[in-house]
Amino acid sequence: MADLSVNICGVDFKNPVIPASGVFGYGREYEELFPLEKLGGIATKGTTLNRRTGNLSPRIAETPSGMLNSVGLQNPGIDHFIEKELPNLLTKDTVILANIAGSTVEECVKVAEKLEPTDVHMIELNISCPNVKQGGAAFGTDCGMAAEVVRNVRKATSKPLVVKLSPNVTSITDIAKAVEDAGADAVSLINTLLGMRIDINTGRPVLRNNVGGMSGRAVFPIAVRMVWQVANAVKIPVIGMGGVSSGRDAVELMMAGASAVQVGAAIFTDPYAPVKIIDEINDFLDSKNISSVRDIIGTVKPW
Amino acid sequence: MKYTQGKYLILNKKTVAREIYSFTIACPEIASVATAGQFVHIRTGNFTLRRPVSICGIDKAKGTLRIVFEIRGEGTAEISRLNEGDVIDMLAPLGHGFTINPDYKKVVLIGGGIGTPPMLPLAEAYGKNATVITGFRSADAVILQEDFRKTGAETILCTDDGSFGIHGFVTQPFAEIAAKGDIEAVYACGPMPMLKGISNICRENNIFCEISLEERMACGIGACLGCACRTVKNDEEYFSHVCKDGPVFNAEEVLW
Ligand SMILES: Cc1cc2nc3c(=O)[nH]c(=O)nc-3n(C[C@H](O)[C@H](O)[C@H](O)COP(=O)(O)OP(=O)(O)OC[C@H]3O[C@@H](n4cnc5c(N)ncnc54)[C@H](O)[C@@H]3O)c2cc1C
Ligand SMILES: Cc1cc2nc3c(=O)[nH]c(=O)nc-3n(C[C@H](O)[C@H](O)[C@H](O)COP(=O)(O)O)c2cc1C
Ligand code: FES
Numbered sequence: 012m013a014d015l016s017v018n019i020c021g022v023d024f025k026n027p028v029i030p031a032s033g034v035f036g037y038g039r040e041y042e043e044l045f046p047l048e049k050l051g052g053i054a055t056k057g058t059t060l061n062r063r064t065g066n067l068s069p070r071i072a073e074t075p076s077g078m079l080n081s082v083g084l085q086n087p088g089i090d091h092f093i094e095k096e097l098p099n100l101l102t103k104d105t106v107i108l109a110n111i112a113g114s115t116v117e118e119c120v121k122v123a124e125k126l127e128p129t130d131v132h133m134i135e136l137n138i139s140c141p142n143v144k145q146g147g148a149a150f151g152t153d154c155g156m157a158a159e160v161v162r163n164v165r166k167a168t169s170k171p172l173v174v175k176l177s178p179n180v181t182s183i184t185d186i187a188k189a190v191e192d193a194g195a196d197a198v199s200l201i202n203t204l205l206g207m208r209i210d211i212n213t214g215r216p217v218l219r220n221n222v223g224g225m226s227g228r229a230v231f232p233i234a235v236r237m238v239w240q241v242a243n244a245v246k247i248p249v250i251g252m253g254g255v256s257s258g259r260d261a262v263e264l265m266m267a268g269a270s271a272v273q274v275g276a277a278i279f280t281d282p283y284a285p286v287k288i289i290d291e292i293n294d295f296l297d298s299k300n301i302s303s304v305r306d307i308i309g310t311v312k313p314w
Numbered sequence: 315m316k317y318t319q320g321k322y323l324i325l326n327k328k329t330v331a332r333e334i335y336s337f338t339i340a341c342p343e344i345a346s347v348a349t350a351g352q353f354v355h356i357r358t359g360n361f362t363l364r365r366p367v368s369i370c371g372i373d374k375a376k377g378t379l380r381i382v383f384e385i386r387g388e389g390t391a392e393i394s395r396l397n398e399g400d401v402i403d404m405l406a407p408l409g410h411g412f413t414i415n416p417d418y419k420k421v422v423l424i425g426g427g428i429g430t431p432p433m434l435p436l437a438e439a440y441g442k443n444a445t446v447i448t449g450f451r452s453a454d455a456v457i458l459q460e461d462f463r464k465t466g467a468e469t470i471l472c473t474d475d476g477s478f479g480i481h482g483f484v485t486q487p488f489a490e491i492a493a494k495g496d497i498e499a500v501y502a503c504g505p506m507p508m509l510k511g512i513s514n515i516c517r518e519n520n521i522f523c524e525i526s527l528e529e530r531m532a533c534g535i536g537a538c539l540g541c542a543c544r545t546v547k548n549d550e551e552y553f554s555h556v557c558k559d560g561p562v563f564n565a566e567e568v569l570w
Contacts, residue, residue, distance in 0.1 A: 085539045
């Protein structure tokens with residue numbers, strides 16, 4: 012049995028596997044299948060200041076080795092999260108990352124302020140949302156906007172601040188460096204890639220929102236590349252995700268530089284995916300006589 | 315236990331019409347808790363997403379479930395290639411099923427096309443107190459008639475092209491029955507226009523009506539919020555989730 016524990020920004024994780032934001036709700040549905048204590052951590056559904064109803068259906072489409080979603084950040088709002096969901100999550104022996112988002116800098120700041128007096132362990136700030144005051148371009152697609160929102164949220168919270176990066180950019184390393192300079196304690200990546208499917212019988216997009224975020228196995232090589240580039244560009248820890256569906260994938264992303272991995276779409280194929288991935292990482296380490304998972308982080312030997 | 319995921323043995327496979335298959339599956343822990351109107355979520359091939367299929371039969375004594383499905387694309391085609399003796403990967407039973415009231419003396423069950431299978435457990439529950447109206451494109455798509463007759467229910471069959479039974483849609487015989495009064499409940503599953511027509515007739519005649527909806531799904535258990543449908547309760551509009559709040563909804567709550 013290898014040592015699977017990792018430490019990110021001073022927070023101890025018993026293992027490096029975390030269900031990704033948006034696929035796991037607040038854990039209640041998956042708790043019917045396995046104890047949440049098995050997980051290294053849980054990234055909760057993206058929460059905004061007020062309740063959001065999200066987009067019209069269909070919100071889901073299948074793609075080769077992956078999927079699209081256009082849920083549109085449906086969530087009950089931060090007060091509901093703090094009162095109704097967080098207390099239950101905090102009784103579980105696992106790290107809770109509160110994923111937050113907003114359409115203005117002020118909204119992101121207010122959400123972070125509301126979390127400050129709670130016992131949540133980390134904040135994961137999703138900067139892939141459109142900034143309504145800047146013509147709707149996502150915060151995460153511009154170094155200036157990304158730095159501004161991070162700088163302001165940084166002032167509002169003393170909790171470890173993980174900034175979740177969008178892959179829909181020309182240079183993800185520039186954005187990563189900008190948020191590092193603005194005070195991020197860690198970065199997580201990748202969020203979904205913008206995609207589209209069309210039903211050729213009707214000529215209509217499959218998603219009612221026309222476009223949506225692509226994730227799942229098909230994006231894995233992109234995630235590996237981006238994690239590797241970002242890990243080489245910043246000094247803060249990197250949490251990797253995008254298409255991880257096995258322990259071998261998790262090991263690969265950690266070798267690229269991730270200190271932990273999140274698991275998204277794979278849980279839809281196999282609801283036990285996160286717990287199986289933990290076991291598979293252990294099996295791999297044992298088979299190579301590696302005593303700690305920390306010994307593989309960033310160990311890729313590039314040509 | 316609410317639901318579970320595992321690989322279960324297919325005991326029996328039958329072709330019930332062109333490209334429509336029936337599987338009987340040994341899954342005692344699922345059968346013991348499953349109710350009419352719930353569904354199973356099937357993993358297939360290399361697809362990321364599971365495929366939702368309604369439960370068409372629950373035999374608690376034998377510990378089996380039955381599903382009946384039609385090939386609609388690559389996923390269902392892949393499932394149809396499974397055979398007796400193979401295992402099928404299911405997450406089940408999922409969702410909120412039909413409300414069965416043993417005091418009801420006269421109910422109508424309406425199935426359109428591949429929406430017919432979830433009506434069979436209801437027919438078994440209500441027996442001779444049920445009238446089953448089913449509608450299909452044409453004679454070669456007709457399924458489950460013998461199964462419905464065995465339950466003791468009265469059966470009415472319609473086809474769109476008149477190649478079998480009544481020529482026309484299920485709403486025609488239903489409107490006539492509804493006008494006679496004394497129906498205590500209506501349960502329906504099928505295409506949206508059919509469901510809308512039925513719920514209008516039920517509203518006009520003040521009849522309790524439950525309908526089973528479809529939506530594209532990912533998790534199937536209420537975690538990802540992928541399967542939203544517009545509903546209204548106490549004048550407040552909100553999104554429900556077909557996999558958890560449904561697939562069965564009170565027709566009055568659905569916004570068309
Ligand atoms: C609660 C529920 C119960 C169902 N019960 C039955 C049943 O008893 N028998 C039966 O034959 N069919 C049933 N269906 C429809 C069945 O799920 C679809 O026909 C099937 O998912 C199509 O998959 P495919 O890969 O063959 O088609 P594709 O069109 O290639 O599928 C692509 C994607 O769209 C989804 N999709 C396509 N059509 C539908 C649909 N109508 N509803 C939901 N998702 C869809 C698929 O799941 C997949 O993710 C049910 C659907 C739901 C939601
Ligand atoms: C249905 C769905 C909902 C998601 N919701 C959120 C969200 O609310 N906030 C967020 O930061 N990321 C969200 N994501 C992105 C995932 O957290 C993750 O970054 C992405 O899916 C890539 O990982 P994967 O390939 O393992 O799915 C969502 C993804 C999916 C599939
Ligand atoms: S499919 Fe995930 S909430 Fe319904």
